[in-house]
Amino acid sequence: MSGEHDEVRVPQRVSTPLTAPYWEAAEKGNLLVQVCIDCGRLQLYPGAVCRGCWSEHLRWRSVEGSGTVWTTTVAEVPGHPAWRDAVPYCIAIVELDEGPRLLTNIVGCDPYAVGVRQRVRLVRAGDHEPGPPLRFMPC
Ligand SMILES: [Zn+2]
Incomplete structure (x- = not known):
């Protein structure tokens, strides 16, 4: 049974293979976005495909x-x-x-x-x- 003074844990981020580069850069104070190699669109939050043209050819760049x-x-x-x-x-x-x-x-x-x-x-x-x-x- 828990009381009102129990320690409440701060939610932790969930890092996946897709988002790991984002979180590693963020820990150093850098913000990364994905850029689509095929259409040049920048996107954040990370995705497996470009939300503009559905290309899977994405790379990271800092802003x-x-x-x-x-x-x-x-x-x-x-x-x-x-x-x-x-x-x-x-x-x-x-x-x-x-x-x-x-x-x-x-x-x-x-x-x-x-x-x-x-x-x-x-x-x-x-x-x-x-x-x-x-x-x-x-x-
Ligand atoms: Zn694209």
């Missing part, structure tokens, strides 16, 4: 890590019990300057002050911070 907030919201209720001390936090979709969009967190600012079209840049999370290894902060 600069700057972008623009596409949409944003503030989580006042944690998405998982292990993140209860992190609320309120900003969840946003960021459009990278290279084109792909990703769901991420905006850190280093008042979460309620993040706005659409705000410029942001990639930052690596601290080793013991909950959540994904890569986030964004205002420029």
